[in-house]
Amino acid sequence: MKRSSLVALALIGALGPLLVAGPAAAQSPGVTPTEVKIGNTNPYSGPASAYGTIGKALAAYFTKVNAEGGVNGRKIDFVTLDDGYSPPKTVEMVRRLVEQDQVAFVFQTLGTPTNSAIHKYLNQAKVPHLFVATGATKWGDPQHFPWTMGWQPTYQTEGHIYAQYVLRNVPNAKIGILYQNDDYGKDYVKGIKDGLGEAAKKLIALEQSYEVTDPTIDSQIVNLKNSGANVFYNVTIPKFAVQAIKKAHDIGWKPLHLLNNVSASVDVVLRPAGLEASKDLITALYLKDPTDPQWRNDAGMKDWLVFMQKYYPDGNTKDAFNVYAYTVAQGLVHVLKQCGKDLSRENIMRQAASIKDLALPLLLPGIKVNTSPTDFYPIEQEQLAKFDGERWVLFGEVYDAGKK
Amino acid sequence: MSRAQGWRRAIAPATIAIACALPFLLSNFRLFQFTQVGIYAIALLGLNILTGYNGQISLGHGAFYALGAYTTAIMIDKWNVAYGWTIPVAGLLCLAVGFLFGIPALRLEGLYLALATFALALAVPQILKYFEHWTGGSQGIVLSKPDPPRGLGLSPDQWLYFVTLGVVVVLFVLGANLLRGRTGRAIVAIRDNPIAAQAMGVNGALYKSLTFGVSAAYTGVAGALSALAIAFVAPDAFNVFLSITFLVGIVIGGLASISGAIFGALFIQFVPNWAQEISKAAPWAIYGIFLIVFMYVMPRGIAGSLRLAWTRLARVGGTGRTG
Numbered sequence A: 001m002k003r004s005s006l007v008a009l010a011l012i013g014a015l016g017p018l019l020v021a022g023p024a025a026a027q028s029p030g031v032t033p034t035e036v037k038i039g040n041t042n043p044y045s046g047p048a049s050a051y052g053t054i055g056k057a058l059a060a061y062f063t064k065v066n067a068e069g070g071v072n073g074r075k076i077d078f079v080t081l082d083d084g085y086s087p088p089k090t091v092e093m094v095r096r097l098v099e100q101d102q103v104a105f106v107f108q109t110l111g112t113p114t115n116s117a118i119h120k121y122l123n124q125a126k127v128p129h130l131f132v133a134t135g136a137t138k139w140g141d142p143q144h145f146p147w148t149m150g151w152q153p154t155y156q157t158e159g160h161i162y163a164q165y166v167l168r169n170v171p172n173a174k175i176g177i178l179y180q181n182d183d184y185g186k187d188y189v190k191g192i193k194d195g196l197g198e199a200a201k202k203l204i205a206l207e208q209s210y211e212v213t214d215p216t217i218d219s220q221i222v223n224l225k226n227s228g229a230n231v232f233y234n235v236t237i238p239k240f241a242v243q244a245i246k247k248a249h250d251i252g253w254k255p256l257h258l259l260n261n262v263s264a265s266v267d268v269v270l271r272p273a274g275l276e277a278s279k280d281l282i283t284a285l286y287l288k289d290p291t292d293p294q295w296r297n298d299a300g301m302k303d304w305l306v307f308m309q310k311y312y313p314d315g316n317t318k319d320a321f322n323v324y325a326y327t328v329a330q331g332l333v334h335v336l337k338q339c340g341k342d343l344s345r346e347n348i349m350r351q352a353a354s355i356k357d358l359a360l361p362l363l364l365p366g367i368k369v370n371t372s373p374t375d376f377y378p379i380e381q382e383q384l385a386k387f388d389g390e391r392w393v394l395f396g397e398v399y400d401a402g403k404k
Numbered sequence B: 001m002s003r004a005q006g007w008r009r010a011i012a013p014a015t016i017a018i019a020c021a022l023p024f025l026l027s028n029f030r031l032f033q034f035t036q037v038g039i040y041a042i043a044l045l046g047l048n049i050l051t052g053y054n055g056q057i058s059l060g061h062g063a064f065y066a067l068g069a070y071t072t073a074i075m076i077d078k079w080n081v082a083y084g085w086t087i088p089v090a091g092l093l094c095l096a097v098g099f100l101f102g103i104p105a106l107r108l109e110g111l112y113l114a115l116a117t118f119a120l121a122l123a124v125p126q127i128l129k130y131f132e133h134w135t136g137g138s139q140g141i142v143l144s145k146p147d148p149p150r151g152l153g154l155s156p157d158q159w160l161y162f163v164t165l166g167v168v169v170v171l172f173v174l175g176a177n178l179l180r181g182r183t184g185r186a187i188v189a190i191r192d193n194p195i196a197a198q199a200m201g202v203n204g205a206l207y208k209s210l211t212f213g214v215s216a217a218y219t220g221v222a223g224a225l226s227a228l229a230i231a232f233v234a235p236d237a238f239n240v241f242l243s244i245t246f247l248v249g250i251v252i253g254g255l256a257s258i259s260g261a262i263f264g265a266l267f268i269q270f271v272p273n274w275a276q277e278i279s280k281a282a283p284w285a286i287y288g289i290f291l292i293v294f295m296y297v298m299p300r301g302i303a304g305s306l307r308l309a310w311t312r313l314a315r316v317g318g319t320g321r322t323g
Helices: A002-019 A049-067 A087-100 A112-125 A155-169 A183-203 A218-226 A238-250 A266-273 A299-311 A320-339 A345-352 B003-025 B028-053 B061-079 B083-105 B110-130 B156-180 B182-192 B194-199 B204-230 B240-253 B258-278 B283-297 B301-316
Strands: A035-042 A075-082 A105-107 A175-180 A204-210 A231-235 A256-259 A282-285 A381-387 A392-400
Touching: A035 A049, A035 A087, A049 A075, A049 A299, A049 A320, A075 A087, A087 A105, A087 A112, A087 B028, A087 B204, A155 A183, A155 A256, A155 A282, A155 A381, A155 A392, A175 A183, A175 A218, A183 A204, A183 A231, A204 A218, A218 A238, A231 A238, A238 A256, A238 A266, A282 A392, A299 A320, A320 A345, B003 B028, B003 B156, B028 B061, B028 B156, B028 B182, B028 B204, B028 B240, B028 B258, B061 B083, B061 B110, B061 B204, B061 B240, B083 B110, B083 B204, B110 B240, B156 B182, B156 B204, B156 B258, B182 B194, B182 B204, B194 B204, B240 B258, B240 B283, B240 B301, B258 B283, B258 B301
Parallel strands: A035 A075, A035 A105, A175 A204, A175 A231, A231 A256, A256 A282
Antiparallel strands: A282 A381, A381 A392
């Protein structure tokens, strides 16, 4: 009996401080006349901690907003917690944010599996789940999940764009595909296949995949070359994109090379792979790349650099995630402004679903944020760009997946 | 009966009474956290039976936790089985798999077994992604929280807490009976001196495999409950870190101690959160400091130290008995 008795003692000791009930629910939780409380989870630790900079940059941006007087007189209280990219932890942390911290809404929770774990919960609790940080397609479903909204163009959208480009510009195309074997890679492949439609079977010569834990992808590149493909659809994360560009160059394979946006950074991917080898790559963009020299004198980019120096000096000014975070935070501030005095959850969702032609400084020229009660995909435009050995040169029209 | 002994008798039911009162005192969120404590406690007791009592080190119990969770998720999602049935099925399946894994593991001792089980923990997330048709791949499977029976007036969180508490009580009583009887002595004897145990007529191979099976079954049941509590399963939830967390839990709680599983569960549930409250910048450094301090101050785990303290108190009080 001794051990169980000890259990009891310890339980009493441990529970004492926890027995205090949470604050009573207000009319609009998380909103006071001087403050609005926003919840967020990010992987500050664990396998996906490279994304952690997004959470830090968001917090830095809201510090800037507060220093400049807040939004409609209200300061933003941004509560961001570490979930280590583990779905059960995300559930616990988001429940804490909603039930204990009483946030007004949840914003930019990061990751596809992590957001999947809280998708149903937030919709049942009727808490806005705004601008989630994932490129999966399932976040824009207002009919079934009226409280959840995406942000960035989906991977499938991007695949569509490449498909259209190939259909229009490459007669006798034979497409070789290299993709990462997970939901990200498969979404991209589905996108191009859907875009090619009937022709997909005929045009795709070979599909090769790799695991994120593989050391190299050299043999896949050789196989793709040997398949006789003249179009290379490269769906890889930066580490493998560098290898793929180098290897293709080394073995003298010169296909039309379509590189996914995930790896479009000049400094992180193209420079290490070799600028000569990277020449004539094509990608689809929606944000300005902080390492692309063409934006050096861009007003928006300059403001961003000032912001980074002042509010997030530890942040990497070459990291596109920091541009991403800055832009999505501006999108949110726009929604809060549009809400005016009414920060009820219903109104926040209503305003998030009525963004009209919002241009943000670090979106490419011509790309605008648009939502409606039936369109929960805020950014659906991208533009193709070709690498000229130094910078991405935009060409063609801005492609809009929202207009079909 | 000495006064100290009387106290001890009273405290077991008191613990359960307090546990039963919690749902009416705590917010749903806190209750959810305590549900997780209960779930972890089951998993830790399972691992403690194997590592603490039997001396076999496993760095791969996250794999059995995952197997239990996915058994429940797939049965509910694909075949619409009532959730109550999925818990024993998950336990039995893990019992069988654990037993079978225990047979080849007989050839591996100590650190070699630790490595073999570590491989299991590494492999599981990828295996789950491979059988996409069943497991939903990296997207996972979304479930609904079990509804409480009508007429009880409980919230889903309260109901889930009571279900978990019920399973905890049953499994802890079973575990205590198993470990304190003849079987328990055999399990411990194998750890302390395998040759002597064999000489006494203990079938070492059979006992070790069975212990592995029982341990896996406990952890599998915990996994099944976790699938219900989280209402979602995905490979990212069952990485290597989970297995290591379990090992941390039993060592901090107290090796070869039944109550240690509960202390360990409280530790792995709440300490990472406290660490984050203390420092956002380096929560794992704080967690590491907690670990070192605990190990330094309580080298035999929380349960071991409390036992020692209790013994001393009892001696000071003049009862002198420790039974």
